Amino acid sequence: MRFGILGPLQVGGGESVVTANRDRIVLAMLLLHAGQVVPVDDLVDAVWETGPPVTARGQLQTCVSRLRRLLATAGVPGDTIVTGPAGYRVEIGPDDLDAQVFERMVAEARAAAAAREWVAAGETYRAALALWRGPALAGLSGAAVRRGAAFLDEQRMLALEERFEVELRLGGSGDLVAELTELVERHPLRERLRGQLMLALADSGRRAEALAVFRSGREILLGELGIEPGAALREIQRRLLAGDDPAGDAADRVPGREESGRAPGGEAGGRVADPEAGVAIREAGGPEPTGSVGAEEAVLPTTGAQGSPAPASRPPVRCLPRAIADFTGRQDTVARLRKEIEDGGPDVPAVYVIDGMPGSGKTTLAVHLATALGPRYPDAHLFVDLQGHSVRGPLTPSTALAALLRQLGIPGERIPADHADRIALWRTELANRRALVVLDNAASTAQVSPLLPAGAGCLTLVTSRRRLVGLDGVRAQSLSVLEPGEAVELLARIAGPERIRAEPEAAAEVVRRCGYLPLAIRLAGSRLAHRPRWRVADLVERLGEEDRPVLAEFAVEHRTLVDAFALSYAQLPGPVQxxxxxxxxxxxxxxxxCAVAALTGLSLAAAREHLDELVDAHLVDEVDAGRFRLHDLVRQYAAELAVVADAEPDRREAVRALLDFCLHTAVEVSATFEASGNLRSVVPGKPARPDLVAVSARQGRGWLDAERANLVPLVILAVEQGLYRYGWQLARANWRELYVGGHLDELIQTHTHGLRAAEALGDDSGIATMHNYLASAYFRLGEFQRSADSLQVVIAIWERLGDVAGLSMAYVNLGLPLMMLGRTSEAVRHLEHGLALARQTDDWRTMPNALTNLGNGYMELGRYADALRVLRNRLFLARQHGKIDVVADTLGGIGAVYGRMGAYDAALSRMYAALRVLRTLRNHFAEGDLLNEIGAVERACGRPAEAAARHRAALAAMRDAGDRGGECTARNLLGRDLRDLGEVGAALELHHQALHAATRIQCLPEQARALDGIAACLRPTDPAAARSYWTRALALYVQAESPEQHEVRRRLQELDRAVDGDPG
Structure with a gap:
C-alpha cells in the first residue's frame, strides 16, 4: 500500500517523507476523502483554523507542489494529486490506501457473517483489524483532520465489536477475556463491549465477575452521565441473576445488535421504566440503594425525596439575568448553535460549553442564547455564577447545587446535607421538566459534572475561561475575538452611532487597539459614552501614549480589563505564571x-506542559498545530507583570536566550541552501541551547516561514536591549529567505535596524555586510542608483580593512545595478575585477555569482561566445560543489545565450530543465527571469501564444517577488507577444506601463525596450509618432551599448524609405 492513515501518516510503505505539519495536514485531508475533490476552502480551513492569512491560497498551491515532489521521492507518482477547478483530489488504486482496504475487508466480513459463515467472517475481521498501526493519523492535530480520524477510529471499534460477536459464536470466550477487559477499561462507556465481556466471563464460568463488570459499568454511567445502563446490558444482567443463559435463546441477543434499537418489552433507548413510575437516583460514590428490585437498581417516586409536588403543579422558574440590549456580533455562532439545539429535538438533553479568553463575551453570549431559546424550555430557566475565576474562589459543587435547588423553590431545610443526596434531588427535580440551566464561569470539569441535568429535554449552557476537556458528550464552542466590522458595530451601540459614523477611521483604530476583544471594546465605549466632549480620536491618542500603560484606559468604575486577566493569572501554578x-x-x-523553552530555560517537555496549561486557561491561543500567540492586550498585561515581578537582568537574559536560539536556528537552516556558503563564518560560535536548535532546524524552511513575521520585531528588540551583535547577525542569517521569497520590505527593515546595531558596535564588518545586503533589496525594487551607492560604501570599507573576499563580492554585486543603469561596459569591468580577486583568493563562493553576472554583461553587449565561456565555467564549479540551485540557474543562463544566438532547440531544452528545478526551490526571481527568456525563444520560434503564456507567468512571479525591473521586462516582452497576436491596443498599454515604471526606477534597458515596443505598435497607423519613439529608443540603446541598437537603426531606415516612397 502506498498510503497509510490507520496509524501515523505513512507514505510509500515506510515512515512518511512528509514532515512539515502543514503538508501533513493537507495530505491527510486529501487521503481522508480519497477519490473526491476537497475544496480549496476546506483545505485552507483545515490548515489555518483560526483565520487564514491573505496569502493562504498561494501558500496552499506551494504546499501541493511540494507534496508532489515529496511523493515522487517516495516512489509515488507526482500526478497522484490532481488539481481540479474547485480543489484537489488524490487518485489512487483500490489497494493503495489502508483505510480503503480496511473498509472493503470489513464489508466482506459482514457479508460472511450475514451468510452465517462464522469462521470466514472471523478470519476476515482479524485480517482487516491487523491493518491498524495505532490511532488514525496519530500525531496530527487540527479539528478537520481529527474529525476524520475520529470517524476512522470509530469504524475500528465497530469492527472490533463485530469481530467479538463472531468470536463468541465460535466459542472462543476464554481467549477473549483479557482483550475485552483491556478495551472496556479504555472505553468504559461502550456498553456493547461491556456486554461482550460479561458474556465471555459467563461462558468461562465466571458469573460473579460478569456481574461485577455490570455494577462497575452502572456506577460509571450514573456518575459521569447520570443515566442507567441500556436495555441490552440490563437483560444480560437479569439473565445472569436468574441463572439463565446470558446470551438468551437467540445468538442475535448480543448487546447492540437489536434490529430496532429497543430493549425487550419495547422501551426505546434502554430506559429503566416508564417515566411515570420513577427515575434512577443512584450516584457514584453514594450509598448502594436497597429495595424490592435488589441491589442492582433503585427508583424514587416522582414526588421527590422530600415530598416535592409533581412537576405539573410547579410554577415556571425564571432566574436568568437580563440579556444585554446592545448584544452585537457572533450572529453566525448564535444561528448555528440555535439550529443545532433546535434540530436536536425536544426530548434530547444537550450540554454546550462556551469557552474563551477573559473578556471574550462568553456570559453575554450564553445569556443571549438562553433568552432566545427560553420558550422551548418553559418549566425553568436557571442561572448560577460558579465563580471559577473570582477573588472569592470557585463555588463547591454542593454549594452550587444548593443555589440551584433554591431557585427551583426547594426550601433550605429540605435540601439534603449529603452531597450525593443533593445530586440525586437535583436530577430528580429536573427529570420531567423542560429546563434551561446556565452554569456561568466554571472552574473545572469536576465542578461542573455533578451539576449537569440527567433528564431528557434539558439544555445546559456552561461558560468557562478554561477548556473543560474532561466532560464527555458535550459540544464545545470556543470564542475568539470579534470581526473588525462587528467590533465597530459594538462600539457604536455603546458610544453612540453618530459619533462613530463621524470618525470611522478613528473608530476602526480604537477597536484594533482593543484587539477586537468585546470587554475591552465595552470599556472603551463606556469611556466615550461618559465623556461626550471627547472625540473618538482623543481616545485613540490616549491608547497610543507610550508613557501611559494602555491597559489603564480599559477601566470603568470598578470594572477593569486588568482584573479580568488577573483572575485567570492568579489561578495558574507559580512556574506557569x-x-x-x-x-x-x-x-x-x-x-x-522551542521559543518558550529558550525564553524560560525550561526543557521542551516542561515548556509543552506550561503551554497546555495556558491554552486551557485561554491566556494563550494555539493558532496552528504547535504555533501559539498571545492576544495583544494579554501580551501587554504579561509584559507589565514581568516588569513588576522579574528583575531587569533576568528579563534581559531571557531576551538574549531567545535571540540566541533564533539566530543559530536561522543559521543552521539557511546555511544548507545559501550559495555563498559564508554564513557560518559571519556568525561564529555555538548556540546556548543546541537541543532546541536541533529540533527547530529539522523543520527546514518551514521554521523560517513560521518565524518570518517575528523577524523585524526581534531585530528591533535586540537593538532596543543593546544586544547589537544579535541585531545585525539575525538580519544577515535570514537574508536569503527574505530575498528569494520576495519579502523585500522585511529585508530592508531588518537590515536597516541591523545597520544601526552594527554602527552602535562600531563593527565595520557588520556595517559592510548590512550595506551589501540592503543593496540587493534596492536592486530588486528598481532603486539601481541607491543599490550602487550602497555597494560603493561596502567597497570603501573592505578596501580599508584589506578584506579581499569581501571586496571581490562587492565588485561582483556592483555590476548588476550598473548594467540596469545602462553602464554596461563599466559593469563588465567591475565584474572582471571582482572575478580576478575571487580567483586570487580561490574564493569559490563568490566565483559563481561573478561568472553569472559577467555572463549577463557579455550577453547584453552581444559577446555571446564570452558569455557561454564564463557560464560553462560556472556550471563546472556548481557541479563540483554540489550546488543544485546554481546548476539550474546556470543552465537557464546558457539557454538564454543560445536563444540570443538563434539556437532555439538547445536553448529551450536547457531552460525548461532549469525551470523544473527552480520551481522546487521557490526562487521566484530566478523563475521569473527564466520564464521571460523562455517566452522570448518561443516567440522567436513562431509561437506567440505560448510566449504570451510564459510572459504572463513571469509577470506574476515578478509581482510576487517584488522585482520591479523584472516586471518591466515581462510587460515589454508580453507586449511584443500580443502585438504578434493582433492585440495591438493591449500591447500598447503594456509598453506604456513598462515605460512609466522603468523611467521611475531609472532602468535604462527597459525604457529603451518600451519605447521600441510603442513604436512598433504605432508604425502601421502613425509612422511619424513611431519614428519619434524609435529615435528615443535608439539613443538609450546606444547609451547602454546594447546590440538591439542595430535592429532599431534598420527599422528607422526602413521607415524613412517608406515615407520617401522608396520601396527599398
Whole structure:
C-alpha cells in the first residue's frame, strides 16, 4: 500500500517523507476523502483554523507542489494529486490506501457473517483489524483532520465489536477475556463491549465477575452521565441473576445488535421504566440503594425525596439575568448553535460549553442564547455564577447545587446535607421538566459534572475561561475575538452611532487597539459614552501614549480589563505564571514550544506542559498545530507583570536566550541552501541551547516561514536591549529567505535596524555586510542608483580593512545595478575585477555569482561566445560543489545565450530543465527571469501564444517577488507577444506601463525596450509618432551599448524609405 492513515501518516510503505505539519495536514485531508475533490476552502480551513492569512491560497498551491515532489521521492507518482477547478483530489488504486482496504475487508466480513459463515467472517475481521498501526493519523492535530480520524477510529471499534460477536459464536470466550477487559477499561462507556465481556466471563464460568463488570459499568454511567445502563446490558444482567443463559435463546441477543434499537418489552433507548413510575437516583460514590428490585437498581417516586409536588403543579422558574440590549456580533455562532439545539429535538438533553479568553463575551453570549431559546424550555430557566475565576474562589459543587435547588423553590431545610443526596434531588427535580440551566464561569470539569441535568429535554449552557476537556458528550464552542466590522458595530451601540459614523477611521483604530476583544471594546465605549466632549480620536491618542500603560484606559468604575486577566493569572501554578510573564517579553506574532523553552530555560517537555496549561486557561491561543500567540492586550498585561515581578537582568537574559536560539536556528537552516556558503563564518560560535536548535532546524524552511513575521520585531528588540551583535547577525542569517521569497520590505527593515546595531558596535564588518545586503533589496525594487551607492560604501570599507573576499563580492554585486543603469561596459569591468580577486583568493563562493553576472554583461553587449565561456565555467564549479540551485540557474543562463544566438532547440531544452528545478526551490526571481527568456525563444520560434503564456507567468512571479525591473521586462516582452497576436491596443498599454515604471526606477534597458515596443505598435497607423519613439529608443540603446541598437537603426531606415516612397 502506498498510503497509510490507520496509524501515523505513512507514505510509500515506510515512515512518511512528509514532515512539515502543514503538508501533513493537507495530505491527510486529501487521503481522508480519497477519490473526491476537497475544496480549496476546506483545505485552507483545515490548515489555518483560526483565520487564514491573505496569502493562504498561494501558500496552499506551494504546499501541493511540494507534496508532489515529496511523493515522487517516495516512489509515488507526482500526478497522484490532481488539481481540479474547485480543489484537489488524490487518485489512487483500490489497494493503495489502508483505510480503503480496511473498509472493503470489513464489508466482506459482514457479508460472511450475514451468510452465517462464522469462521470466514472471523478470519476476515482479524485480517482487516491487523491493518491498524495505532490511532488514525496519530500525531496530527487540527479539528478537520481529527474529525476524520475520529470517524476512522470509530469504524475500528465497530469492527472490533463485530469481530467479538463472531468470536463468541465460535466459542472462543476464554481467549477473549483479557482483550475485552483491556478495551472496556479504555472505553468504559461502550456498553456493547461491556456486554461482550460479561458474556465471555459467563461462558468461562465466571458469573460473579460478569456481574461485577455490570455494577462497575452502572456506577460509571450514573456518575459521569447520570443515566442507567441500556436495555441490552440490563437483560444480560437479569439473565445472569436468574441463572439463565446470558446470551438468551437467540445468538442475535448480543448487546447492540437489536434490529430496532429497543430493549425487550419495547422501551426505546434502554430506559429503566416508564417515566411515570420513577427515575434512577443512584450516584457514584453514594450509598448502594436497597429495595424490592435488589441491589442492582433503585427508583424514587416522582414526588421527590422530600415530598416535592409533581412537576405539573410547579410554577415556571425564571432566574436568568437580563440579556444585554446592545448584544452585537457572533450572529453566525448564535444561528448555528440555535439550529443545532433546535434540530436536536425536544426530548434530547444537550450540554454546550462556551469557552474563551477573559473578556471574550462568553456570559453575554450564553445569556443571549438562553433568552432566545427560553420558550422551548418553559418549566425553568436557571442561572448560577460558579465563580471559577473570582477573588472569592470557585463555588463547591454542593454549594452550587444548593443555589440551584433554591431557585427551583426547594426550601433550605429540605435540601439534603449529603452531597450525593443533593445530586440525586437535583436530577430528580429536573427529570420531567423542560429546563434551561446556565452554569456561568466554571472552574473545572469536576465542578461542573455533578451539576449537569440527567433528564431528557434539558439544555445546559456552561461558560468557562478554561477548556473543560474532561466532560464527555458535550459540544464545545470556543470564542475568539470579534470581526473588525462587528467590533465597530459594538462600539457604536455603546458610544453612540453618530459619533462613530463621524470618525470611522478613528473608530476602526480604537477597536484594533482593543484587539477586537468585546470587554475591552465595552470599556472603551463606556469611556466615550461618559465623556461626550471627547472625540473618538482623543481616545485613540490616549491608547497610543507610550508613557501611559494602555491597559489603564480599559477601566470603568470598578470594572477593569486588568482584573479580568488577573483572575485567570492568579489561578495558574507559580512556574506557569513565570512562563506567562516570559511570554510578555516575546515581541512577535507567534511562537512555538522551542521559543518558550529558550525564553524560560525550561526543557521542551516542561515548556509543552506550561503551554497546555495556558491554552486551557485561554491566556494563550494555539493558532496552528504547535504555533501559539498571545492576544495583544494579554501580551501587554504579561509584559507589565514581568516588569513588576522579574528583575531587569533576568528579563534581559531571557531576551538574549531567545535571540540566541533564533539566530543559530536561522543559521543552521539557511546555511544548507545559501550559495555563498559564508554564513557560518559571519556568525561564529555555538548556540546556548543546541537541543532546541536541533529540533527547530529539522523543520527546514518551514521554521523560517513560521518565524518570518517575528523577524523585524526581534531585530528591533535586540537593538532596543543593546544586544547589537544579535541585531545585525539575525538580519544577515535570514537574508536569503527574505530575498528569494520576495519579502523585500522585511529585508530592508531588518537590515536597516541591523545597520544601526552594527554602527552602535562600531563593527565595520557588520556595517559592510548590512550595506551589501540592503543593496540587493534596492536592486530588486528598481532603486539601481541607491543599490550602487550602497555597494560603493561596502567597497570603501573592505578596501580599508584589506578584506579581499569581501571586496571581490562587492565588485561582483556592483555590476548588476550598473548594467540596469545602462553602464554596461563599466559593469563588465567591475565584474572582471571582482572575478580576478575571487580567483586570487580561490574564493569559490563568490566565483559563481561573478561568472553569472559577467555572463549577463557579455550577453547584453552581444559577446555571446564570452558569455557561454564564463557560464560553462560556472556550471563546472556548481557541479563540483554540489550546488543544485546554481546548476539550474546556470543552465537557464546558457539557454538564454543560445536563444540570443538563434539556437532555439538547445536553448529551450536547457531552460525548461532549469525551470523544473527552480520551481522546487521557490526562487521566484530566478523563475521569473527564466520564464521571460523562455517566452522570448518561443516567440522567436513562431509561437506567440505560448510566449504570451510564459510572459504572463513571469509577470506574476515578478509581482510576487517584488522585482520591479523584472516586471518591466515581462510587460515589454508580453507586449511584443500580443502585438504578434493582433492585440495591438493591449500591447500598447503594456509598453506604456513598462515605460512609466522603468523611467521611475531609472532602468535604462527597459525604457529603451518600451519605447521600441510603442513604436512598433504605432508604425502601421502613425509612422511619424513611431519614428519619434524609435529615435528615443535608439539613443538609450546606444547609451547602454546594447546590440538591439542595430535592429532599431534598420527599422528607422526602413521607415524613412517608406515615407520617401522608396520601396527599398
Amino acid at each position: 513565570r512562563t506567562f510573564r516570559r511570554l510578555g517579553l516575546h515581541p512577535g506574532e507567534g511562537f512555538d514550544r
